[in-house]
Amino acid sequence: MGPRDAGGARRRSDAAAGGTPCAACDIRGLSFCAVLSPAELEQLRAITSDMRVEAHRTIVSETDPADHLFNVTGGAVKLYKLLMDGRRQITGFLFPGDFLGVALNDRYVYSAEAITPVSLCRYERTQLEGLLDAFPALEKRLLGITANDLVAAQDQMVLLGRKTAQERVASFLLNLSRRAEDRGHGPDPLHLPMTRADIADYLGLTVETVSRTFSRLRKSGVIVLDGNEWVRLADRAALEELSEGE
Amino acid sequence: MGPRDAGGARRRSDAAAGGTPCAACDIRGLSFCAVLSPAELEQLRAITSDMRVEAHRTIVSETDPADHLFNVTGGAVKLYKLLMDGRRQITGFLFPGDFLGVALNDRYVYSAEAITPVSLCRYERTQLEGLLDAFPALEKRLLGITANDLVAAQDQMVLLGRKTAQERVASFLLNLSRRAEDRGHGPDPLHLPMTRADIADYLGLTVETVSRTFSRLRKSGVIVLDGNEWVRLADRAALEELSEGE
DNA sequence: CGGGACTTTGAGCAAATTCAACCATTGTGG
């Protein structure tokens, strides 16, 4: 399956009237394109397509040719890998400003699925690579982003290899909360767009264990649940404690 | 602790007589410097120090200022992170040709320790960064290496989050074997320079479980142990099967 | 208001850990 299956994409330049220009993009500061000057941004925009994907649709599939790279501008995305017998490991969640498209040998190394309706900037890989050569700052930025992702992946290895269920959930909530803050959302009610099953597959646990752990944290007053999608981190200090500081 | 503690380093150019020139470096093809022309290599060499580290010495420590970056030219290195209570997660093993020095906010994000005696090329971070600006190919290469490390980290997340003990050990052996082959070593007797405890901390298991799993694989004829440091992958197909192909 | 997807809770189970003892290899000092 290619990105084509996930929804229409239209050339940015063709959509001048309706599209959101980069100047109005409120997450540009977080994105890889933050380092570009207005003139350079113009050139990037020329090779950009807007794309919208409904919830639960696949954006890219593992082992597909990596023809496109993406920048998430709205919504939430999950990245995952499958074992042959169906076991799933979610390797990350993406939010606005995050870059999508790590590839090896020109193939995607994970699948990406929209959790909520998602909007993306889409680039042809070859075209974007051309721009990287022209704008060293952009390449440098991409190196920084990749190094950051690597650091996050190593933290997740610690979590998966050495933390208890409770520590994993506490770390997860704090992590999401920090990322929400980066995006200017107050940390108070934290949004969990993903299901408990997604959280389980991200933390290397089962749904039941995640649910039980949430219940335990709720009963001990550390968090307050408001429906399934919203949490208040009532006692952040206790959470930090429980997460066994990485 | 800084790299200073781990052993002496001397300027390459000062050691022209005794040092190994890049031309004679048999792992240059695997290294980040593989993309440089002879003239460029000369410039890199000018900012390179040779360094030797005894086994069990720390090369860099997590949270230390990341003043130096390294290229492993001989020996084996382990990278690890610690939780406050001492639990340890090894995030990777490095062999000749591997790059060392991922940093965030100018601090190392993990500790690195020599497993065997290790030799390295050492660069001042600021100087190497200057060279990256001068040689775009080098920066591109570093991006490729970092992306590769990220992919490997994601595979390790699958292993840690979703694989059984036996699958982890099988994947580990196959992985090491592939890396040995990349370095021109026949896969037949595979060298394990790290202890069982290191393997355990890499695979998110205990020493006892690693030992039991090795024993089980040995008894079923899949591997043949020759002392603690050497394994023959007698039935590679069975190992592939057991590793539940990532 | 109903139905399907998601979540929670419970009871029993199993994989891996913990705790403990023993074995093997190596290097050291008497």
Place this chain on the structure above:
DNA sequence: CCACAATGGTTGAATTTGCTCAAAGTCCCG
């Protein structure tokens, strides 16, 4: 040269954490 300490590895028994299987309970959206 050998005794023996130290490090690392293996094996066993008991325990535990998290998983599996099963059954309710909620939420949300049409």
